[in-house]
Amino acid sequence: MSSLQELVESRAGLYGAAVDTLQVITSDWQILADLSFADLVMFCRNPDTWELTVIAQMRPYTAQTVYHEDLVGRTIDELDEDLPAGVIIALVGRDGDNQVPDADFTLQDGDHLTFLGRKDAVREALEWCHPENA
Numbered sequence: 001m002s003s004l005q006e007l008v009e010s011r012a013g014l015y016g017a018a019v020d021t022l023q024v025i026t027s028d029w030q031i032l033a034d035l036s037f038a039d040l041v042m043f044c045r046n047p048d049t050w051e052l053t054v055i056a057q058m059r060p061y062t063a064q065t066v067y068h069e070d071l072v073g074r075t076i077d078e079l080d081e082d083l084p085a086g087v088i089i090a091l092v093g094r095d096g097d098n099q100v101p102d103a104d105f106t107l108q109d110g111d112h113l114t115f116l117g118r119k120d121a122v123r124e125a126l127e128w129c130h131p132e133n134a
Contacts, residue, residue, distance in 0.1 A: 007055045012044040022056070029058035037063035039114050041091060054091055057098050059112065077103035084124040087117030 004023060008014045014022075026042065033040050042056040079089060080103075092101045093112035099105075107113075113129070115122045 004056055007053060008044060011046050011051075011053045011055070013047055014044075026056045026058070029056070030061075033058040033060040034062045036060070039091070039093070039112070041114055041116075054098065054100055057091060057093075057114075059093055059098075079107075082128070084121045084128070086121035087115050087125045090114050090116035 004026065005019050008019050008022060022042070029040050037060055039060065040056075040058045041054055044053055044055045045051070046053065083089070089101060091098050091114035092105065092107065093114070094108065094110070115125045117125070
């Protein structure tokens with residue numbers, strides 16, 4: 001897995017003080033993730049292609065992120081058909097490693113999903129994944 005510095009330099013063209021600032025910001029993320037019971041995710045945009053890359057993520061020790069057994073074995077492309085408009089699966093956490101899924105990525109038991117989108121669409125996606133909590 002690439003370091004924050006490597007990702008920011010290669011994907012966003014940021015160097016020196018900008019990288020140092022991002023590292024300072026993420027250095028306190030664990031306590032924030034734990035207190036908010038949620039993943040914290042930082043994206044960086046490539047200035048040439050406008051492609052977004054996740055450059056940092058902190059997973060909480062106090063809670064699980066979105067996960068439901070019925071999703072296991074389905075690809076991101078299949079899940080996108082069922083997700084509400086205005087939300088995407090931005091990140092999948094598996095065995096302590098995080099990755100941005102492509103359309104053929106298949107979920108496994110224990111995966112953690114991070115949704116990105118409009119507030120109401122993300123809430124609807126959470127309810128879809130966890131109907132027992134709705």
